[in-house]
Amino acid sequence: MTLRWTVIVPVAGILLALVVWGRSVSDIQLYAAHQEAPVWSDKQQLFYRAWAGALPGLAADLAVLNVFNIYAESQKTVPSSRNTWWNHLHYQLRVGQIMDPYFRDIYRLTEGLLAYEANKMQESVEILSKSEPFLNSSDPLLVASFIAHQELHNDELAFDLANRASQKPDAQPFTVGYASSLLKKSNGCRAAVQFLAGRMQTMPEKYQQGIRNRIKRLQANDECND
Amino acid sequence: MKKTLFLALLTLREIASQRIYQILAAILMFVPWLMLIPASLFMLDIGKVIIDLLFLCLHCWLLVYIFFIATPLLARDIEQSTCHIFLTLPMSRAQYFLARFAGITSGFLPLLLLFLISGSLAIAFASSAWQGYVGSNTDTSFIFGTLLILLPYIALTAVLFLITSSASGLPEITVFLFSVWILCWTIPPVLAALQNVEIQQSTSNIVMVIIQATNQLLPDLSSSEISLAMAHNHTIETVQVIGYCIHHLAYALLAMLIAILLFRRRDLS
Numbered sequence: 001m002t003l004r005w006t007v008i009v010p011v012a013g014i015l016l017a018l019v020v021w022g023r024s025v026s027d028i029q030l031y032a033a034h035q036e037a038p039v040w041s042d043k044q045q046l047f048y049r050a051w052a053g054a055l056p057g058l059a060a061d062l063a064v065l066n067v068f069n070i071y072a073e074s075q076k077t078v079p080s081s082r083n084t085w086w087n088h089l090h091y092q093l094r095v096g097q098i099m100d101p102y103f104r105d106i107y108r109l110t111e112g113l114l115a116y117e118a119n120k121m122q123e124s125v126e127i128l129s130k131s132e133p134f135l136n137s138s139d140p141l142l143v144a145s146f147i148a149h150q151e152l153h154n155d156e157l158a159f160d161l162a163n164r165a166s167q168k169p170d171a172q173p174f175t176v177g178y179a180s181s182l183l184k185k186s187n188g189c190r191a192a193v194q195f196l197a198g199r200m201q202t203m204p205e206k207y208q209q210g211i212r213n214r215i216k217r218l219q220a221n222d223e224c225n226d
Numbered sequence: 227m228k229k230t231l232f233l234a235l236l237t238l239r240e241i242a243s244q245r246i247y248q249i250l251a252a253i254l255m256f257v258p259w260l261m262l263i264p265a266s267l268f269m270l271d272i273g274k275v276i277i278d279l280l281f282l283c284l285h286c287w288l289l290v291y292i293f294f295i296a297t298p299l300l301a302r303d304i305e306q307s308t309c310h311i312f313l314t315l316p317m318s319r320a321q322y323f324l325a326r327f328a329g330i331t332s333g334f335l336p337l338l339l340l341f342l343i344s345g346s347l348a349i350a351f352a353s354s355a356w357q358g359y360v361g362s363n364t365d366t367s368f369i370f371g372t373l374l375i376l377l378p379y380i381a382l383t384a385v386l387f388l389i390t391s392s393a394s395g396l397p398e399i400t401v402f403l404f405s406v407w408i409l410c411w412t413i414p415p416v417l418a419a420l421q422n423v424e425i426q427q428s429t430s431n432i433v434m435v436i437i438q439a440t441n442q443l444l445p446d447l448s449s450s451e452i453s454l455a456m457a458h459n460h461t462i463e464t465v466q467v468i469g470y471c472i473h474h475l476a477y478a479l480l481a482m483l484i485a486i487l488l489f490r491r492r493d494l495s
């Protein structure tokens with residue numbers, strides 16, 4: 001049997017068209033919106049550690065990439081139906097924090113997305129406060145303290161976190177001042193706006209929307225306008 | 227000694243003349259540069275991500291070398307009885323195994339050199355492109371980490387000889403070596419996680435004993451703590467580094483010793 005170009009070319013063309021069609025209809029998404037995020041348990045880290053093996057840092061990098069994907073997918077749905085996405089987001093941030101607790105991007109995304117986009121304040125404080133033994137930076141603890149004070153209205157926890165932040169080597173006078181202002185429970189709203197504006201500057205442009213909305217809500221408050 | 231050196235050099239030449247080895251060398255020259263693309267997606271710790279990705283490349287090429295270059299070379303010696311050519315020089319079986327081991331481990335060096343040069347240049351470029359996001363010590367951490375991560379693979383190469391000393395051919399060697407690699411990859415980090423009190427409480431004692439017993443038999447291939455420390459430019463204490471190096475080199479020598487003892491008694495007819 002001899003193969004002729006007059007046969008090969010049309011057959012190859014049809015096969016190529018089938019490949020293109022197949023790819024266009026199999027719109028495989030990393031996360032299905034209807035799929036519930038698994039609930040995190042400490043035992044799950046055994047599985048993640050087993051597959052990551054010698055590269056736990058890479059597992060954390062992949063978790064961050066998943067966070068980017070989840071955020072992008074969540075923006076395609078209406079705000080009211082994003083809760084499933086936020087559960088996935090929280091799960092990936094926990095994975096990232098467990099696999100590489102030194103990775104600063106995890107804490108930055110926790111602050112920017114989990115707290116102010118997903119409104120998961122309790123979970124954000126939990127992840128941010130876990131940075132303490134691993135990072136020399138006071139930033140995550142300071143943010144956790146701010147969230148505990150401003151959103152959870154738990155001043156005892158907020159002061160504890162601010163106090164821990166002020167003991168970090170890079171603690172600024174602002175951190176100490178903030179901790180003391182928490183004690184006095186004064187300058188709440190204005191300090192909050194100032195603090196959030198400062199934090200927003202450190203976030204990439206496309207992830208600033210959640211914080212911006214929060215500032216607007218605070219500024220609408222009478223206390224801020226006095 | 228002369229014969230051992232001769233066979234070691236011959237092994238190196240055999241390896242270097244293989245197409246896959248040359249392709250691997252060519253790939254290693256540009257793959258570290260490709261790693262800069264995913265690294266650019268990150269926000270603060272870009273230097274850390276670059277090192278993570280470079281270490282991923284390192285593990286991948288080391289595995290390709292062991293499974294697709296070293297293993298078939300040794301398996302051919304046994305399956306096609308090529309080893310008889312050397313053993314009738316006359317050369318003792320111990321000399322034959324040692325020479326092959328020296329040749330195969332020295333085959334790592336040209337690839338390692340290429341990888342280090344290419345990786346260091348890529349990091350230098352990243353440092354200038356993303357100033358402030360790539361630490362000044364990233365280059366040193368990468369080189370130091372790469373050299374440390376290589377050691378477990380020398381131990382794995384010795385395990386390859388241990389398996390070959392009594393295996394019948396390529397499928398058997400590959401299956402057993404792959405199983406050893408999987409266990410070495412997964413168990414040490416799981417054991418580290420089991421140090422957590424909360425996890426210990428929820429894990430049965432029998433499971434803990436089995437995992438720990440298995441771990442004692444295998445080289446600690448994971449080097450996960452080193453990867454993390456190097457990626458974040460953390461310093462490792464000298465005692466720890468010396469202990470780590472001695473652990474892997476001693477394991478490799480022990481495995482080779484047992485392999486030679488087993489191979490000496492093997493019926494090759």
